[in-house]
Amino acid sequence: MNNLDLYAKAEHLLGIEEATEALYDLYRSELDDKNVTTLLDVGCGRGGFMQRLISDGVQCKGVDLSAVMIDECREQGLDAECKDVTEVDGKYDAIVAIFDVLNFLDKDSLVKFLEAIAQKLNDDGIFIADINTRYGFSDVAEGTMSSENDKEFLSVDAEFINDELHTKFTLFLKNEDENYTKYQDTIIQYFHAIKTFQKLSGLKLVEKQTFSLYDTEDKTLLIFKKR
Ligand SMILES: C[S@@+](CC[C@H](N)C(=O)[O-])C[C@H]1O[C@@H](n2cnc3c(N)ncnc32)[C@H](O)[C@@H]1O
Known part of the structure; x- marks a missing residue:
């Protein structure tokens, strides 16, 4: 992915x-x-x-x-x-x-x-x-959050440095065997x-x-x- x-x-x-x-x-x-x-x-x-x-x-x-x-x-x-x-x-x-x-x-x-x-x-x-x-990045988008339901857990960690917002997404998805698979990646947004x-x-x-x-x-x- x-x-x-x-x-x-x-x-x-x-x-x-x-x-x-x-x-x-x-x-x-x-x-x-x-x-x-x-x-x-x-x-x-x-x-x-x-x-x-x-x-x-x-x-x-x-x-x-x-x-x-x-x-x-x-x-x-x-x-x-x-x-x-x-x-x-x-x-x-x-x-x-x-x-x-x-x-x-x-x-x-x-x-x-x-x-x-x-x-x-x-x-x-x-x-x-x-x-x-720039305010939207530094004061609104920067920070951490998490969210979950029965089958999914997401954490998001966003940091705004040098006019770039680096957002790390960590997603756990529950498999049919009840174990979780972890997916992690970063999206960069540019001011x-x-x-x-x-x-x-x-x-x-x-x-x-x-x-x-x-x-x-x-x-x-x-x-x-x-x-
Ligand atoms: C925040 S989402 C917004 C999606 C949609 N426009 C909406 O309003 O619900 C940004 C979207 O841009 C897509 N995207 C990012 N870079 C792109 C590019 N260079 N060309 C086309 N799509 C791109 C992403 O895959 C994602 O679906």
């Missing part, structure tokens, strides 16, 4: 459902009056946002680098593939990267990722993403300053809104148009 698949296995134990719903509402309200008929969800996870947009009549495609996430999307009948955004065919009216997806990329990968997004947008297309503020998004050749940052998801000003919503 790679680190993104471990995250996928652990996500339901993190208690982020309410925050996820709040983010979906925010993205949906931004897309509401944009006349979007096709949408690409990059880092689509288990496909919750696509489900909502499909019910609004939008044609949706999702990609994610976790095969576990993509399997869950496909089980729901969603059009989803485990591939990098650079390998996606076609062009879209809107592209979204919801809930920290850009923070999973280091600086070099981020710029390549954003240039690929620009190429997949229709001429009037819009790209919306969110990032954690990105707004200026990184202001000098892209393919995308123009047209709006940024810092808002409170868990705590005061822990996130920024970024809205781009194709240049």
Whole structure:
């Protein structure tokens, strides 16, 4: 299991459902009056946002680098593939990267990722993403937590050093023989300053809104148009 698949296995134990719903509402309200008929969800996870947009009549495609996430999307009948955004065919009216997806990329990968997004947008297309503020990393995300049920035990230990959040996930899953298998891996999230998004050749940052998801000003919503 790679680190993104471990995250996928652990996500339901993190208690982020309410925050996820709040983010979906925010993205949906931004897309509401944009006349979007096709949408690409990059880092689509288990496909919750696509489900909502499909019910609004939008044609949706999702990609994610976790095969576990993509399997869950496909089980729901969603059009989803485990591939990098650079390998996606076609062009879209809107592209979204919801809930920290850009923070999973280091600086070099981020710029390549954003240039690929620009190429997949229709001429009037819009790209919306969110990032954690430095406060969101240092005061909200840093720390430890644990969570368990009859079959699973998760501990999470996150430390923010030099603008990187290192989150160690330790997951114990109960087997049929009642023994537990232990899975452990680390995910690094990278803080990105707004200026990184202001000098892209393919995308123009047209709006940024810092808002409170868990705590005061822990996130920024970024809205781009194709240049
Ligand atoms: C916090 S989850 C959010 C999932 C989903 N967008 C949601 O809101 O429920 C971040 C997702 O980004 C995916 N991811 C991380 N880096 C990625 C990349 N370079 N390309 C595509 N997906 C990526 C992870 O596998 C994970 O599913």
